[in-house]
Amino acid sequence: MSFRYIVNRLFYTLFMFLFIVSLNFMLFRLMPGDPLTMVSKEISSSPEGRATLERMYGLDKPLIHQYGDYMKSMVTFDFGTSFHYKTPVRDLLGDKIANSLILGMAAVPLGIAIGILGGIIASARHGKTADMLITTSSMVIYAVPTFWLAMILLMIFGVRLGWVPINSMLTPGASFATKAAYLKDLFHHMIIPVLSYAIAIFGSYLLIMRGSMIDVFSEDYVLTARAKGLKEKPLIRKHVVPNALLPISTSVIYSLAIVFTGAFSIEVLFSWPGMGKLMVESVTRRDYPVMQAANYLIAVAVILANFLMDIVYGWLDPRVRLG
Amino acid sequence: MESINTHEQLRKRERELKRQKIRNNLHLFFGNKRAVFGVLLLSFFIIMALLGPYFYKYDHFSYYLGPRVGKPTPEFRLGFDEMGRDVLGTVIYGTRASLAIGLSVTFIVVLIGATLGIASGYFGGIIDIFIMRVTEAISIIPTIPLILTLSAIIGQNFQNIIVILGVTSWTGTCKLIRSQTLTIKQRNYVERAKAIGAGNTYIMRKHILPNVFPLIFSNIILTVQGSIMAESTLAFLGVGDPSIPTWGQLLRSAREQGAITTGSWWLFIPAGLCLVALASSFVFIGYGFDEINNPKLRRR
Numbered sequence: 001m002s003f004r005y006i007v008n009r010l011f012y013t014l015f016m017f018l019f020i021v022s023l024n025f026m027l028f029r030l031m032p033g034d035p036l037t038m039v040s041k042e043i044s045s046s047p048e049g050r051a052t053l054e055r056m057y058g059l060d061k062p063l064i065h066q067y068g069d070y071m072k073s074m075v076t077f078d079f080g081t082s083f084h085y086k087t088p089v090r091d092l093l094g095d096k097i098a099n100s101l102i103l104g105m106a107a108v109p110l111g112i113a114i115g116i117l118g119g120i121i122a123s124a125r126h127g128k129t130a131d132m133l134i135t136t137s138s139m140v141i142y143a144v145p146t147f148w149l150a151m152i153l154l155m156i157f158g159v160r161l162g163w164v165p166i167n168s169m170l171t172p173g174a175s176f177a178t179k180a181a182y183l184k185d186l187f188h189h190m191i192i193p194v195l196s197y198a199i200a201i202f203g204s205y206l207l208i209m210r211g212s213m214i215d216v217f218s219e220d221y222v223l224t225a226r227a228k229g230l231k232e233k234p235l236i237r238k239h240v241v242p243n244a245l246l247p248i249s250t251s252v253i254y255s256l257a258i259v260f261t262g263a264f265s266i267e268v269l270f271s272w273p274g275m276g277k278l279m280v281e282s283v284t285r286r287d288y289p290v291m292q293a294a295n296y297l298i299a300v301a302v303i304l305a306n307f308l309m310d311i312v313y314g315w316l317d318p319r320v321r322l323g
Numbered sequence: 324m325e326s327i328n329t330h331e332q333l334r335k336r337e338r339e340l341k342r343q344k345i346r347n348n349l350h351l352f353f354g355n356k357r358a359v360f361g362v363l364l365l366s367f368f369i370i371m372a373l374l375g376p377y378f379y380k381y382d383h384f385s386y387y388l389g390p391r392v393g394k395p396t397p398e399f400r401l402g403f404d405e406m407g408r409d410v411l412g413t414v415i416y417g418t419r420a421s422l423a424i425g426l427s428v429t430f431i432v433v434l435i436g437a438t439l440g441i442a443s444g445y446f447g448g449i450i451d452i453f454i455m456r457v458t459e460a461i462s463i464i465p466t467i468p469l470i471l472t473l474s475a476i477i478g479q480n481f482q483n484i485i486v487i488l489g490v491t492s493w494t495g496t497c498k499l500i501r502s503q504t505l506t507i508k509q510r511n512y513v514e515r516a517k518a519i520g521a522g523n524t525y526i527m528r529k530h531i532l533p534n535v536f537p538l539i540f541s542n543i544i545l546t547v548q549g550s551i552m553a554e555s556t557l558a559f560l561g562v563g564d565p566s567i568p569t570w571g572q573l574l575r576s577a578r579e580q581g582a583i584t585t586g587s588w589w590l591f592i593p594a595g596l597c598l599v600a601l602a603s604s605f606v607f608i609g610y611g612f613d614e615i616n617n618p619k620l621r622r623r
Contacts, residue, residue, distance in 0.1 A: 016460045027476055136357060139610060143602035145552055147559050148574065148595040155583045166584060207610075211620065218619050254463075264467050265556055269578060279468060280560045283475040291472055302463045 005314055013307045020299040025070050028288055029063070079293035084285045089293045093275070097260045097297075099169060100267070100274030104259030106190060107197035112252055114198065115205025116245075122206065123213035123244075124236055135210065142203035147265035150196035154269075157192055164192050167271040193270045197263050201255070205248065212244040219243075246316055250309045257305030261298050351615045358611025364604035368597075372422050375415040395589055402589035405576045413568040414593050420569040421551045421601060424485055428550035429543060431489025436496030441527050441535065443497075444504030455501070462494035470553070474562050481564040484557065488550050499542055503535045510534075541612040548605035555598055570594040 054060040061069070073079065079089035115138075122134040141149075158166040165171065169189055176182035216222065217240060225235050262276025271277070275294060282290040352358050393403035401410035443454040473487045507513065508531070516526050557563050558571025565572060577583070577590035614620045 012456070015456065016463070019457070019460045020464060027472060139357070139606045140599070140603045143548065143552070143606045144599050145555055145559070145574075145595070145602075147556065147578075148591070148598065151574075151577070151583055151591055151595070155588075159584055159586070214619055258465050261465055261468060265559055268560055276467075279471055280562070283471045283562060286475060288475075291475060295468060295472060298465055298468055302465065306463050 006311065009307060009310045009314075013303055016303050016306070017299070020303065021071070021074060021296065022067075024292060024295045024299065025067055028292055029066075074296050079296075080289045082287055082290050084282070084287045084290070089289050092278070092290065093293060093297065096262075096273060096275045096278045099272065100260050100262035100276060102169075102186070103190065103193055103197065103263060103267070103272060103274060107194040107263070108201065108255055108259050110194065111198035111201035112205055112255065115202035116209050116248065118202065118206040119209025119213060120236065120241060120244075122210045123217065124232070126214060126217070131210075134206070138203040138206040141199060142207065144200070145265070146196060146200035146263070147269050149200055150192065150266055150269050153192050153196050165189050167269075169272055189270075193263075193266050193272060197266050200266075205251075208248055208251065209244065212247050213240055216240045216244045246313075249316065250313060253309050253312065254302070254305055257301050257308075258298065260301065261294075348615050352611055355611045355614060357607040358614075361604045361607025361611065364600055365608065368418050368422065368601050368604065371415060372418040375418065379412060379415055381409055381412060394587075401593055402587070404573060404590060405580050408568065410573065410589050410593065413573050414570070414597060416568055417570040417573070417594065418597065418601070420567060421554070421598070424488070424554045424569075425547040425551040425605075427485050428488045428492065428554075429546045431486070432493045432496050432546050432550075433543060435490070435493040436500055437532065437535070439493075440497040440500030441504050441531050444501040445508060445523070445527055445531060451501075455498075458494050458497050462498070466491055466553070467556075470557065471560075471562060474557070479562055479564060481567050484554060484563060488553055492546065492549065492553070496539065496542055496546060499539050500535055503538045504531055507531055507534050538616060541609040541616065544605050544609035544612065548602045548609065551605075552598070552602055570598050574598075 051060070059066070077090060079093070081087065082089050082092055085092055118134055118138065122131045125131040125134075154166060157163045165188060170182075170185050171189075174185065176185065222235065222239060225239050230239075260275060262274040262279070264276035264280060266272065267274045267277040268280055279291065279294050281287075282294070390403060391405050391407055393407065395402040401414065404410055404413065439454050439458065443451045443458075469491050470487055473491070474484065477483050477487070513526060513530050516530055521529075554563070555569065555571030555574065558569055559575045559578065561575060563569070563571060563575070571594075573594040574591055577587070577594075580587065580590065582588070582590040
């Protein structure tokens with residue numbers, strides 16, 4: 001891979017960083033209404049109180065200074081204080097990100113694996129009954145909202161059968177003597193959220209993988225391999241799958257990079273104390289420091305992932321570097 | 324084939340070819356079982372949206388037609404929501420809301436996507452680089468956090484939700500339209516139009532746009548489905564307009580009322596099933612069109 005390609009991507013990454021992070025600054029300055037009333041109605045109603053609050057949040061300075069302060073605080077990960085919790089945003093986000101990662105790192109790889117495997121099977125049986133069944137059912141699942149699927153699973157396994165707890169991450173108020181007991185409780189609470197999360201995402205991977213496999217099947221080198229007398233199984237394993245994985249590799253990296261942003265509807269439905277739930281609550285509470293910090297972290301993650309995707313893609317597919 | 328020598332014959336032959344192509348595509352589309360099923364399912368919802376309200380004799384906006392979260396009765400077969408509104412009314416009127424959201428969001432998406440995508444692909448050069456860089460940057464921002472932020476900033480009434488969904492979901496369509504514009508730009512008829520002095524705007528409007536459109540049709544159909552689902556997810560999360568009854572609002576109240584534990588199925592089963600059926604009808608139609616445009620996807 002050429003040095004020039006990497007430098008080119010680096011500059012582009014820097015451009016995107018500035019663009020998205022500035023957008024994040026501007027959005028919160030453009031909003032109508034008065035964010036300070038969210039901090040404290042009593043303090044902000046008196047002129048002196050307002051002035052104090054404005055000084056505290058740096059809102060009395062000219063916009064360009066505010067932008068400088070904003071950039072400095074973002075780059076140093078010092079996100080200020082939450083309007084609602086009155087605690088440092090950094091500590092708050094740390095816990096929530098960890099919880100979202102627990103859920104996402106179990107569910108997302110599972111969903112991707114099911115999707116890719118299903119896509120391979122469906123394309124190998126292209127046009128046959130198995131393909132019809134797999135493809136149709138993943139189209140339906142693709143059209144099922146995640147939260148509704150989770151509600152149905154919860155109704156069956158949580159309420160009717162009583163096999164699993166119906167919400168939160170750990171049994172409330174429980175204290176755990178051993179690490180094993182803690183893990184057991186966590187695992188018990190995780191089953192349904194992880195399953196519904198994985199089922200909700202696998203459909204789109206399956207459809208992409210199937211399409212990509214079918215594309216590769218019509219390539220000349222597959223015809224050549226068949227003409228050489230290669231059996232169907234080794235042909236799929238050695239020639240078709242590796243080439244078909246290429247287009248899907250970027251979306252896999254992207255999905256893994258944004259796992260920490262949380263599964264919004266699942267976290268809300270199961271009262272899972274993760275980033276998704278925090279962000280949804282912050283909208284209703286107008287907790288701008290939390291939202292701004294969360295947006296910033298998401299931006300940094302996706303920009304890095306994007307850079308990584310470009311590099312990986314350039315490495316896997318030499319045609320990209322030349323373009 | 325007989326030789327073509329007059330303008331009249333040429334026109335006739337062109338018309339014939341066009342009709343044949345349409346017949347072929349219709350044949351392909353209706354030969355696809357899933358696509359046909361999708362069309363039937365969608366027609367059902369369109370009829371329900373258009374005619375349903377005329378057969379519905381209650382005022383579904385009125386509160387306390389029955390008890391809060393009341394059980395189904397012979398008169399109100401789907402029970403009541405937490406405000407005592409008839410759930411059947413919300414299911415019927417929710418069809419209108421969902422279709423309205425899907426269509427208007429898609430309209431915004433196509434408007435932005437086609438304008439930027441065609442301009443980018445047609446002009447190329449610095450305009451292309453600028454538009455595509457910005458599109459790229461916006462497209463990598465995860466949608467839900469962006470939507471949540473925008474809704475916190477501009478507010479959550481029905482129109483705002485539509486605008487927010489529109490301005491956050493055009494990037495994919497824009498990229499697709501750009502790449503199709505690049506191929507169509509190379510075609511002879513565009514060259515010919517340029518040679519006889521047609522202006523850029525004229526070419527983009529009369530030649531590029533109509534030829535790009537069929538190629539992005541499945542993307543447009545899937546955009547309708549995506550926005551219907553996005554709206555219901557937002558409503559479920561509590562980011563929506565509570566004054567307009569939608570399926571998503573019903574599902575939110577099911578969550579807030581703990582309908583799953585209390586077994587109040589009427590709060591989430593009918594609305595959820597309608598949502599799944601409507602969304603999958605679009606998915607089936609969308610993938611049906613995909614198979615028309617991409618011969619590789621057809622049966623080997």
